[in-house]
Amino acid sequence: MAKIMVWTDQQQIEWNKWVESRPPIIQDLCRRFPPYNLYKLESTGQRVTIYSYSEDGTLTVNITGEYNIVMFDRQVFGIKAKDIEECELLKDTDATGTILTEQEHVENLLDALRPELLAERRAKGEPI
DSSP: OOOOOOOHHHHHHHHHHHHSOEEEEEEEEEEEETTTTTEEEEEETTTTEEEEOEEEEEEEEEETTTTTTEOEEEEEEEEEGEEEOOOOOOTSSSOEESSSHHHHHHHHHHHHHHHHHHHHHHHHHHHH
């Protein structure tokens, strides 16, 4: 198990109540991907935690320097369930950290990368 937190009995009871009050698609996602586990994105290999569940069957995940080495922490929405799998907790030797921690630096990087990324998407015929 890759539990990143342990809930009390009361927290588990409250979680179960909340899950039961959600639409069936959310209930399914919650049962398959509880928020107390660590997951890995198949497409990138990054470790993620669950941020939210969507009625379109996708998840929003946190990608942070707590479990990866990343340029900047972020949340990514629209992640398909088939792209996520539970993974093991980090080893002491795993590199972690966030390189850019100031919002201004993150925005400057994104501004610099945006034209190239948009051009690549256009060339591939992907939505922008």
